[in-house]
Amino acid sequence: MATKSKIGRPLRTFCQKHFEMRPPDDDEPQDWWVASTLIPLAAATTGPLANLMSVVALVIPWRNNIIWDQENVDGSPIEVGYKDPTWCIALNATSLVCGIVGNIFLLCNFTRVVRYIIALPMSIFLWLVSTAILVGLTASMSIYESPIAPNQTFSQAYWSAVISAALYFLLSVMLMINMLGYFLGHYPQNFVLTDDQRTLILQTLGFIVWLAIGGAIFSQVVDIDYADAVYFSNVTILTLGFGDITSPDPVARGLIFPYAVIGMVMLGLVVSSIHRFAQEIHRDNVVMNHIKRKRKAAVRRSESQSQEASSQDTQLTYHERHNTRRRPIISRITNPFTHTPRDQHTRLLALQEEKSRFKAMRAIQNETARFRRWTSLVVSIAVFGIVWTCGALVFWALEDGMTYFTALYFGFCCLLTIGYGDVTPTTNAARPFFIVWSLLAIPTMTMLISRMSDTLVRAYNRATGVVATWTFVLPTQGQWGVVRGSVPRVGKAVLEKSAEMERKSAELEKGPVHPQRVPSSPSGTKPQTLSLEDFARNPTPSSRDLAQQLAQTIQQTIKDALSGEAKEYTYEEWVGFTRLIRFTSPQLLAEAETGAETDGAGGMVLDEDEFGVLSWDWIGEQSPLLAEKTEPEWVLDRLCESLVRYVAMRGEGKGEEREEEGSKG
Known part of the structure; x- marks a missing residue:
């Protein structure tokens, strides 16, 4: 007991010093x-693929006899497998069981059926x-039961075992790296x-199971071995x-x-789940x-400017100027309910500062x-290049008589299906x-195409739009607006032509249109946005007017969404939204009625509470522009x-009125 205590005490000390394991509910x-x-x-997501390769390694022999006088469809000689030693089959089956059970432990860990500290070591061990x-097995078969060339060779099952291992x-x-991070806290x-991400795991497992089922089906109906049937299923699903x-x-x-x-x-x-996961990573x-x-x-720029301004402000004490850089950066929108006397010029300056x-x-x-x-485009191209060139390098090494350029050509044709x-x-x-490589390469190519459409196609559309504004393709947009404004005759002719084209298109779709219904300007009847001067001039509209504006703005915002x-x-639109968001705050109403002081710039410092988001910082972590x-x-x-x-x-309010009337009665 003393010996055990002496051994255990240094071990506990070492673990306490170097390891900081955290409980499951640690947030x-x-x-x-x-x-x-x-x-x-x-x-x-890769564990089931290793299990599939292990299945291929078990169900067919590891060695084939080559029949030179009979050819397959592709012109290669027919190969017929012969039985492996009993010990090889038994150990191969044991390896498959360990691999599948290890994968089950990992899935149980994800679903939290089995504790992390138990499931993960079991997966690693198995x-x-x-x-x-x-x-x-592969080493023993190569040394003691190796096929005799040139009439014998290792089959796909042998190489599937190598890939699975x-x-x-x-x-x-x-x-193991994951467990190390856990032990280090x-x-x-x-x-x-x-x-x-958990859905991606289940989807990948289902897809690999579907490949295995296809191998079992087509190996019987097409009369090929299981390895070729899995290859055939893979080529079919990938539309190659x-x-x-x-x-x-x-x-x-x-x-x-x-x-x-x-x-x-x-x-x-x-592929869709992988794409979303890649976007989350990026x-x-x-x-x-x-x-x-x-x-x-x-x-830093805002703090330096604020520090310079505060150093020039004689109303601030030395202590306030000294702690200017430590004060949090907050948004300052003019409070529409404040009763603090503020002139229009001060409110306008506050809004202009916030606009910057x-x-x-x-x-x-x-x-x-x-x-x-x-x-994202550069990363996708880099990943595509690595998968393409490295895959071609392996095919060049594995295929007899294939040059590296031919391997590149083959890989490119596969990636583009x-x-x-x-x-x-x-x-x-x-x-x-090829089965393993293609299942990794095809999603890579799909994500590259998505990135190209998001970047290059956007640039192409922008370029064509610039060309269109300088031609008669879009005569009412871009630079032709300048010509139209500077040359009245040209402008009048363009407007008449545009109105005539709109009238004809409307007649084709809905029948004749009255000339007076043609809009006189591209803006139509869209309501005009208030300027900052308007907000500074009238910071406190009535609650009734703001409530009506709130309903109308919700209706318009729904259309935008x-x-x-x-x-x-x-x-300017954001200032209007801010006023509609904040005018219903009970805190603002109470502070406005009691004459509460604001933050010194005409704004009220608010945070998110049970009433929802009321305030934010434009350059803060919770900025709406970063949502x-x-x-x-x-x-x-x-x-x-x-x-x-x-x-x-x-x-x-109505409840309080009813209570007052009841007390009077």
Whole structure:
């Protein structure tokens, strides 16, 4: 007992000194994002693929006899497998069971059926056991039961075992890194995954199971071995259509109809989930860091300007000037309910100061949008290039007589799902690798096309729009507006031509249109936005007028939100929204009635409370311009909150009146 105590005490001291394990319900900040999120997600989505390769390694022999005088459809000699040793089959089955059970433990960990500290070590241990068994089997078969060339060769099952062992080992190392982050206290005892990421895991598992089912079906109806059947199923679902393996039997052709459709739907769901996950990665780890750097620069500029202004303000004490940089940056919108005497000029200056902060955040927003599009495009091109060139390098090594340029050509045709069929994987080592590579490469190409459409197509549309404004394609827009204004005759002719074209198009769609109904100006009857001078001149409209404006603004904002366009509001529009959002605040009403002091710039410092979002900082972390929602959606939420507050206040007021009448009675 004494010896055990002496041994245990240094171990506990070492663990307490170097490890800071956190409980499952810990909600403290987390870091090591790659280890906490990306690694377990990659392990859960790749584990079933390793299981599939292990299944292929079990169901068919590892060695083939080559029959040189008989050829397949692609012209290669026919290969027929012969039985493996009993010990090889038994150990192979043991490896498959360990791999599947390890994957089950990992899934139970995600669903929190089994504790993290139990499930994750079990997954690592079982996958390492599978790796050791497969490595030992492949080495033993190569040394003691190696096929005799040139009439014998290793089959696809052997190379599937090699790939499966490599995947198991890679996944085990990744999970070890995840456990290291947990022991070091970077995240609690669970996987930090969203519902979409868990859905991706289930979708990937379902897709791999569908490939395995296809292999079982087509190996019987097409009369090919299981490895070729899985390869055929993969080529079918990816719409490559090489034609090296076909289904001449009518039954097999009939089964392809439902199998291909269901498989492509499942593949589309997987690619869509991967695309969303990649967007989350890019936003959380690249875009947000870029915004944070830009915001810090804007805050430093704002603080320096504020410090210079405060040093010139004689009304501030030395202590206030000394702590200027420590004061939080807040938004200052003129409070429409304040009774503090403020002249119009002071209110206008406050609004203009706030507008400069708004313009700074708008510039950051636009620059970040460009940064997001182009960095995502560059990253997608880089990933595509790595997958393409490295895959071609492996095919060049595995295929006999294939040059590297031919391997690049083959990989490119596969990535774009062209599938000419003039170059296909033919060796027993290349086909299992192609299954794994294609399942990684096709989603990569899909995301690249999406990034190109988001960036290059946008630039192309902008360029064509510039060309159109300088030609007669769009005679009422762009530079022709300048010509129209400077040359009255040209302007009149353009307007008449435009009105005539609109009248003719309306007659074709709805019949004749009265000439008086043709709008006299492109703006139509859209209500005019108030200027800052108007807001400064009349900061406190009546509650009745503001309530009417609130209802009308909600109606217009709903139209903006449903338009399908990412509408951006001007600062003047935001000031109007802010006044409608804040006029229903009980705090503002109470402070206005009691003459509460404001923040010194005509604004009221408010935070988010049970009544909803009432105040924000334009260059702060909670700025509306940084929200994941569109601006109309964000504004609509705030306006509806204001409407709820207004209805509640009106109900409380009527209740108090009824109580007073009852007490008088």
